[in-house]
Amino acid sequence: MQRIARDGVIDPQTVARLNARVALIKQHFPPSIANLFALPRTAEDGAVEWWTPLAGQPLAFASLAPEARDALLDSCRQRQQAIQLLADSLDASGRQEQAKTLRSLLATPDPQQLFSINGDPVLIGWGDLPGSPAAAPPSAADAGRRLWPWLLLALLFLLALLLWWLADNGYLSAPGERQPLTPAACRPAGAEPPEFTVVLDTSGSMELNIATSSAEERRLLHGGARLSPDHPDMRRLLSPPSRLDVAKQSFTQMIGQLHGDIDMRLITFAGCDNLVDHGIFPRSQRAQLTARIGHFEADGGTPLGASLQAAAKRMDGRQRDAVLVLFIDGEDGCGMDVCQIASRIARKQPRLRINLVNLGDSTESNCIAESTGGRVYSSRDSSEVAVLLGRATAEVAGNASCTAAGTPGSN
Incomplete structure (x- = not known):
C-alpha cells in the first residue's frame, strides 16, 4: 500500500462508509475495478489520507500528456460503466440498496482528484464528501444509441470476470508449477x-x-x-x-x-x-x-x-x-x-x-x-x-x- 495524498478532516464514520462501498465492489469485481477508488484512512491528526495497493509513481492528471489524459479518462469510464452494469443487475434481482450504493460512485471524475499509476486511473476525494461532483446520468435520448456498446461491454465484462475467477482459483496455472524461492x-x-x-x-x-x-x-x-x-x-x-x-x-x-x-x-x-x-x-x-x-x-x-x-x-x-x-x-x-x-x-x-x-x-x-x-x-x-x-x-x-x-x- 502507498499513500497518494492527504486531504481535509473527515469523521471515522465517513471513512468506514466509503471503505464499505469499495468492499462491495470487491465482492463482484477483480481488483482492477476496485482499485479505481483510493482507500481513505484517518491519520493521527484527523486528516484523511488516500491509499492504494497499486505500485508505481502516482502522476496527477494535469501533469500527463494529452494522449495519456484521454487514455486515462477512457479507462476510468470503462470501469464506471462496469459498475453501472452491475448496479443494473442488482436492481433487477431486487437488491436496490446495493445498487444505490454502487451508483453513488458514478460521479464525473474531477481532474484534480484523478491520478495515474502505471496507466491505471485512481480517484481520491470520491464519494459524498463535500465538494464531490454529482453524477451525470445518461439521457433517455441516448439510450438507443448506446444499447449495443453496453451489450458488448456486458459480454466482455462477464468474460473478464470468468477469466479472473479461473486465474484466482488456480485453474489457469500449470499443476505443480512452483518456481524456486530466492532467500x-x-x-x-x-x-x-x-x-x-x-x-x-x-x-x-x-x-x-x-x-x-x-x-x-x-x-x-x-x-x-x-x-x-x-x-x-x-x-x-x-x-x-x-x-x-x-x-x-x-x-x-x-x-x-x-x-x-x-x-x-x-x-x-x-x-x-x-x-x-x-x-x-x-x-x-x-x-x-x-x-x-x-x-x-x-x-x-x-x-x-x-x-x-x-x-x-x-x-x-x-x-x-x-x-x-x-x-x-x-x-x-x-x-x-x-x-x-x-x-x-x-x-x-x-x-x-x-x-x-x-x-x-x-x-x-x-x-x-x-x-x-x-x-x-x-x-x-x-x-x-x-x-x-x-x-x-x-x-x-x-x-x-x-x-x-x-x-x-x-x-
Missing part, C-alpha cells in the same frame, strides 16, 4: 523481499511439556481419565519446559536473525472461533514483537485451518514471493480439512511457500507443506527446536546460505 539475503540488489507471516499455535495443548507425545496427550487428556492436577502423570505433563515456553525462546532467537528488509506478520489463536492478527512488525518494531510474544498464554482450541486461510489471504503469493511458517503442536482441532485448504492455496498462490515446525509427533498436517513446496521440521527435543525454526525461516534470514539459488540455509 532475502541472496536476492539481487533492488529486488523486492518476500512477504513473511508466522502463525504461532497458542492453543491449550501448548502448555504441555515439550516431550509429551500425541499418544500420552490422547490417553491422559482425552481418554476420559479426568486425572487431578496432583496426579504424577498430570504433574509430568504440565512440568516445564512447556511447548509454548520453548516456542517463545525459539522465536526470540529467530527474530534476531531476520533480514533487515523483512517485515513480519504474526497471527495467534484465541479459540476455534477467533484468530488474533497482531499486524506487521518492521525492523524498527522487533523489540515490541519480542515483548508481545513473551506475554502469550496457552488456551483454547486449534483453528489451524482457519489460521492457514487467514494468513494466506493477507499475502500475495502470485506476483511476489511469500513465506508462511506454521509453528504448531499437532493437527487442526476445529473441524477443518487443512489438506484441502493447502491444495487450494497452492493453486491460487504458486509463489507462497508454507513451512511447518511441529512440536508434536502427528503427521496429519504435513500435507500443508507438501502441497505448497514447503518443508516440515518436527521435534520434541527442546534443544533442537530453535535450530529447526531457523531452518524453517531461512528464506527470510539475514545469514542464509546462498550457495544455490532458492536453497535455504542450514542454520
Whole structure:
C-alpha cells in the first residue's frame, strides 16, 4: 500500500462508509475495478489520507500528456460503466440498496482528484464528501444509441470476470508449477523481499511439556481419565519446559536473525472461533514483537485451518514471493480439512511457500507443506527446536546460505 495524498478532516464514520462501498465492489469485481477508488484512512491528526495497493509513481492528471489524459479518462469510464452494469443487475434481482450504493460512485471524475499509476486511473476525494461532483446520468435520448456498446461491454465484462475467477482459483496455472524461492539475503540488489507471516499455535495443548507425545496427550487428556492436577502423570505433563515456553525462546532467537528488509506478520489463536492478527512488525518494531510474544498464554482450541486461510489471504503469493511458517503442536482441532485448504492455496498462490515446525509427533498436517513446496521440521527435543525454526525461516534470514539459488540455509 502507498499513500497518494492527504486531504481535509473527515469523521471515522465517513471513512468506514466509503471503505464499505469499495468492499462491495470487491465482492463482484477483480481488483482492477476496485482499485479505481483510493482507500481513505484517518491519520493521527484527523486528516484523511488516500491509499492504494497499486505500485508505481502516482502522476496527477494535469501533469500527463494529452494522449495519456484521454487514455486515462477512457479507462476510468470503462470501469464506471462496469459498475453501472452491475448496479443494473442488482436492481433487477431486487437488491436496490446495493445498487444505490454502487451508483453513488458514478460521479464525473474531477481532474484534480484523478491520478495515474502505471496507466491505471485512481480517484481520491470520491464519494459524498463535500465538494464531490454529482453524477451525470445518461439521457433517455441516448439510450438507443448506446444499447449495443453496453451489450458488448456486458459480454466482455462477464468474460473478464470468468477469466479472473479461473486465474484466482488456480485453474489457469500449470499443476505443480512452483518456481524456486530466492532467500532475502541472496536476492539481487533492488529486488523486492518476500512477504513473511508466522502463525504461532497458542492453543491449550501448548502448555504441555515439550516431550509429551500425541499418544500420552490422547490417553491422559482425552481418554476420559479426568486425572487431578496432583496426579504424577498430570504433574509430568504440565512440568516445564512447556511447548509454548520453548516456542517463545525459539522465536526470540529467530527474530534476531531476520533480514533487515523483512517485515513480519504474526497471527495467534484465541479459540476455534477467533484468530488474533497482531499486524506487521518492521525492523524498527522487533523489540515490541519480542515483548508481545513473551506475554502469550496457552488456551483454547486449534483453528489451524482457519489460521492457514487467514494468513494466506493477507499475502500475495502470485506476483511476489511469500513465506508462511506454521509453528504448531499437532493437527487442526476445529473441524477443518487443512489438506484441502493447502491444495487450494497452492493453486491460487504458486509463489507462497508454507513451512511447518511441529512440536508434536502427528503427521496429519504435513500435507500443508507438501502441497505448497514447503518443508516440515518436527521435534520434541527442546534443544533442537530453535535450530529447526531457523531452518524453517531461512528464506527470510539475514545469514542464509546462498550457495544455490532458492536453497535455504542450514542454520
